[in-house]
Amino acid sequence: MHTQRNYKQQLETMAHHLAEMGLKDWSQVDAGWVRQLAGKGMREGMKASSLATRLSSLRSFFDFLILRGEMSANPAKGVSAPRKKRPLPKNLDVDEVNQLLEVSEDDPLAVRDRAMMELMYGAGLRLAELVSIDVRDVHLRSGELRVIGKGDKERKVPFSGMATEWVGKWLRVRGDLAASGEPALFVSKLGTRISHRSVQKRMAEWGQKQSVASHISPHKLRHSFATHMLESSNNLRAVQELLGHENISTTQIYTHLDFQHLAQAYDQAHPRARKRSDDKSD
CATH class of the missing domain: 1.10.443.10 (Intergrase catalytic core)
Incomplete structure (x- = not known):
């Protein structure tokens, strides 16, 4: 149930972003939009793990739409969350x-x-x-x-x-x-x-x-x-x-x-x- 709630919440958030950007339905989404969505999340301080979850939800949803014949390709494939940067060791002065x-x-x-x-x-x-x-x-x-x-x-x-x-x-x-x-x-x-x-x-x-x-x-x-x-x-x-x-x-x-x-x-x-x-x- 927790996974379903999280998935639903992610899709509602992304639907809100879709409307904000003037897109009327999911079929208008392309890879550029997905990258914009990822960039917005980064600018808002979203953790890399949370962003990865959002993109995973989006990919799964687009796969579902493809199965239903509402989309021909998955625009979220190939777009990934940035890896968490490993901090460099502090140097001596x-x-x-x-x-x-x-x-x-x-x-x-x-x-x-x-x-x-x-x-x-x-x-x-x-x-x-x-x-x-x-x-x-x-x-x-x-x-x-x-x-x-x-x-x-x-x-x-x-x-x-x-x-x-x-x-x-x-x-x-x-x-x-x-x-x-x-x-x-x-x-x-x-x-x-x-x-x-x-x-x-x-x-x-x-x-x-x-x-x-x-x-x-x-x-x-x-x-x-x-x-x-x-x-x-x-x-x-x-x-x-x-x-x-x-x-x-x-x-x-x-x-x-x-x-x-x-x-x-x-x-x-x-x-x-x-x-x-x-x-x-x-």
Whole structure:
């Protein structure tokens, strides 16, 4: 009974809209009218789920009219309610990033953790990409990093002066922890490649230790990288390339961005691409 009442209510509402728009009967309805109806619902603040119910009722009603021979086609087919947008994770502002990254401790684990966070924010890496980096993938002198992204796609990205400095510091003490023959850049206390969960846990702990208000996660650092780069450079294509997004192959058909171009855009825009003169972390 509840479903029948709801269905009847939906049709009465739509009949009212039909009259408002000067249409005399349902046979005059076309896809444009259905889209207008959906747009009106959105402007009035209707939830996506409620709008989907309205459109579903309309499609069923038109199917009924087609069976009765009163309509030849269903104008509501192909018109769907917009999907509920997933909220983007909140990014850190530059001051919060600086507060997080003021890790001055010099024990190997602290050096490792700062190097990981500097690299995550400095190169906009995914967590899986950070964990999978081998020592041979890092080129400190040129500030280049070889990354294997989604779908085993390889890309080369520049990384910031601060990240270069701290990855260098980590490499100098890495031997204190790494097992013999271990290729991973970042290792755990056991000497083997660090796990995803350990990175997440350590970053969250550093966020609390550094009194950063926001919860710190690897994805939040990547999102902050993208946001700050876009704010500074307004170069969406370069940021897409640096992040290794799937649609970059399509973008490259029209815009051929070579590594020099990317590195130049990066150096001009990234807030930590140059070491600050007052840095006292040595």
